[in-house]
Structure formats: structure tokens, C-alpha cells
Amino acid sequence: MKRLKIAIQKSGRLHEASLQMLAKAGIRVDNGNDRLKVAVKNFPIEILYLRNGDIPHYLADGTIDAAIIGENVLIEQDLQQSIVQRLNFSKCRLSIAIPNELTYNGIKSLEGKKIATSYPKTVHNFLTQKNIKAELHQLNGSVEIAPNMGMADAIVDIVSTGNTLFKNNLKEVEQVLTSEAVLSISPKLSPKLQDIVEKLLFRLRAVLQAKNTKYILLNAPNDKVPLIINDLPGMKSPTVLPLAEKGWSSIHSVIHEETFWEVIDQLKKKGAEGILICPIEKMVL
Structure with missing residues (x-):
């Protein structure tokens, strides 16, 4: 039997919420003993637990057929055209933050500054649109610590509640984009699997309609x-x-x-x- 291979985060803020969304859609996922690949018994899909940063690459080359992933990750990889359904959970924003003691006088304040981020392509595109030239430093984690270590004048990172910024003596000054969990489909999806995608979308949309x-x-x-x-x-x-x-x-x-x-x-x-x-x-x- 043909199965749709769908990826979700192995760990992180989308992991549990993704499983809960599938459960509400009547798709029961038995994780077993920490397996990284699980065939769902009551629906023709196979769940793969992958690192968040790897999912866009697997989507692009067709290794996986679909994914529940943050919109911001797809935008960074220029794959937002693959979004087929917004899922209305794990909402957040990608924002610019600076140390509390600094004064912010608009986007021009970033001219010539050092900015640390895990989203260099997105930030570069944003600054280019604003005609701002800045020095970007790509970090894969602990972005908030960069200003305190003298590595950057500002950061651009995902913000949900703002607690992490507060704990690191930072303040949010500019919003780059908003994001939420989405269902994304590989551009190389086999036409034979399209029927399964439609059935999955039907269930997810029924859940979303009820939620709202x-x-x-x-x-x-x-x-x-x-x-x-x-x-x-x-x-x-x-x-x-x-x-x-x-x-x-x-x-x-x-x-x-x-x-x-x-x-x-x-x-x-x-x-x-x-x-x-x-x-x-x-x-x-």
C-alpha cells in the first residue's frame, strides 16, 4: 500500500503540537520505542521524526512527501510556495532585538551594525528591502547571548512570549515576519499520492474549522x-x-x-x- 511520508520535528516546540493536530484528525501515531520512522495503522501515512533544519532539504529533493513545519523555516529556504495549509498553532514572529540600554530610532539604527541570526537569508532580504547595509553573523543556536559576548549589536530570532529576550537583557524593536505551523508538500510529490494528500487536508480542515x-x-x-x-x-x-x-x-x-x-x-x-x-x-x- 502506498503511504505518504510526512515529517515532523524530532524535538522542539512543534513536535507535540503536530502529534496533537494529527490525533484530532483521527490519525493515531504510536511512537513505539523512540523509533524515527512510524507507519500509522489507521491512515496511509508514514511519520518520520527529523531535525527541523533538515526537513526543507528533504522536501525539496523529494525524500519526504510532506511536512508539518514552521513557516519561517520554509521562508528561509525559499520554499514557501510549497505551503498547502496553515495549521493555526505554534504562532510566533521573527524579530529584531537589541540590548535594553541602547536607543532605537527606527530601522536606520541598524546601518553598519553587526547582527547575529539563525536566519541569514530572511534577514538579508528584509534589510535589502529597507536599504540597510549591516554585517550578518550566522549562529545556529544561543543567538540571544551574542550581544552580551560582544559578538553583535543586535539579533534577529524567533519570539513567542518574549521571556527569553527579557532574561538576556534584550528588547524587541522590529518585526521581520510572522510565522505558524504549516503543512508543506514536496514539489516532487508523486501524482499517485495526491489522493492521500487531499484526504489528509480534508481532515485537517475539519479540525481547523471546529477550532475557530x-x-x-x-x-x-x-x-x-x-x-x-x-x-x-x-x-x-x-x-x-x-x-x-x-x-x-x-x-x-x-x-x-x-x-x-x-x-x-x-x-x-x-x-x-x-x-x-x-x-x-x-x-x-
């Missing part, structure tokens, strides 16, 4: 129903069911997470009562 929405149930007087359903478009349109109490209806629909509280406020003003919000495990459109 809530199921809502409420009661309302019948004369208020037309006003209320204007705020509840749902997947096609809200479901309206009569209650045992005459003159009242139950309305069922779906609302988006980002507009949740605004919608609830509007519904209450328009006469909604007994509002119940439920999580959605999967949503198939």
Missing part, C-alpha cells in the same frame, strides 16, 4: 426570531425549532470565535435567552 467556531443554542420569542437570525448566518442558515412553550422557538447555529462576545451582546439585546455555547469537535463543510 462554536455551536450556539438559544431561546427567543417568535416575534424576535427574524432579528436574531440576522446575526446568526450559521453554515447556511440557522436552525429554528418550536419550543413546547407556545410563542417561543429554539435557535441553533454556529458563530466564529473571533466575534463571539460581540455576537452574544447583540443577541441579548435582541431578546435571546438561555444562551448555551458548546465546543465543536469537527466541522465538515
Whole structure:
């Protein structure tokens, strides 16, 4: 049986989150005894645990068919065209940071400075767009220590919470790009595997749709129903069911997470009562 070879980080911030995403999509991965390659029993894929920095090369040459990887890593390797789905986890940003005691007067402050980073191509492209000439020093780890050791005037590194910068007496002054986990497909993917990719995307998108929405149930007087359903478009349109109490209806629909509280406020003003919000495990459109 043909299997899609998909890579995830062997270790690091994307490792557990990637496995959790696959699990929500009904793909059970048994790691066994620290194996680096695992054939999934209930879906035609094979998981390979690889070093983060190696994954783009394996994608480019077709050694692996797909990967769950940080968008920033693909951008550094100029492989962002291979992204087929953003996965809405492990969000971060690539940012410029300088020592707290230094004054930052905009991007021109970096002219002629030494900058340490693990993302030299991305930083070079960013500075070129800004017409800034700086001296880049590539480091593969512990970038934050570079200014304290006199190796650099600034750094460019991945920032999630900012705690690491704070601990190293650094402050974030400029954002280069934002990033999140993505599903990437090899440009050399065999057409015979495309059907498996589509099935995987179908499952992942069902999980993502559910994550971003809530199921809502409420009661309302019948004369208020037309006003209320204007705020509840749902997947096609809200479901309206009569209650045992005459003159009242139950309305069922779906609302988006980002507009949740605004919608609830509007519904209450328009006469909604007994509002119940439920999580959605999967949503198939």
C-alpha cells in the first residue's frame, strides 16, 4: 500500500503540537520505542521524526512527501510556495532585538551594525528591502547571548512570549515576519499520492474549522426570531425549532470565535435567552 511520508520535528516546540493536530484528525501515531520512522495503522501515512533544519532539504529533493513545519523555516529556504495549509498553532514572529540600554530610532539604527541570526537569508532580504547595509553573523543556536559576548549589536530570532529576550537583557524593536505551523508538500510529490494528500487536508480542515467556531443554542420569542437570525448566518442558515412553550422557538447555529462576545451582546439585546455555547469537535463543510 502506498503511504505518504510526512515529517515532523524530532524535538522542539512543534513536535507535540503536530502529534496533537494529527490525533484530532483521527490519525493515531504510536511512537513505539523512540523509533524515527512510524507507519500509522489507521491512515496511509508514514511519520518520520527529523531535525527541523533538515526537513526543507528533504522536501525539496523529494525524500519526504510532506511536512508539518514552521513557516519561517520554509521562508528561509525559499520554499514557501510549497505551503498547502496553515495549521493555526505554534504562532510566533521573527524579530529584531537589541540590548535594553541602547536607543532605537527606527530601522536606520541598524546601518553598519553587526547582527547575529539563525536566519541569514530572511534577514538579508528584509534589510535589502529597507536599504540597510549591516554585517550578518550566522549562529545556529544561543543567538540571544551574542550581544552580551560582544559578538553583535543586535539579533534577529524567533519570539513567542518574549521571556527569553527579557532574561538576556534584550528588547524587541522590529518585526521581520510572522510565522505558524504549516503543512508543506514536496514539489516532487508523486501524482499517485495526491489522493492521500487531499484526504489528509480534508481532515485537517475539519479540525481547523471546529477550532475557530462554536455551536450556539438559544431561546427567543417568535416575534424576535427574524432579528436574531440576522446575526446568526450559521453554515447556511440557522436552525429554528418550536419550543413546547407556545410563542417561543429554539435557535441553533454556529458563530466564529473571533466575534463571539460581540455576537452574544447583540443577541441579548435582541431578546435571546438561555444562551448555551458548546465546543465543536469537527466541522465538515
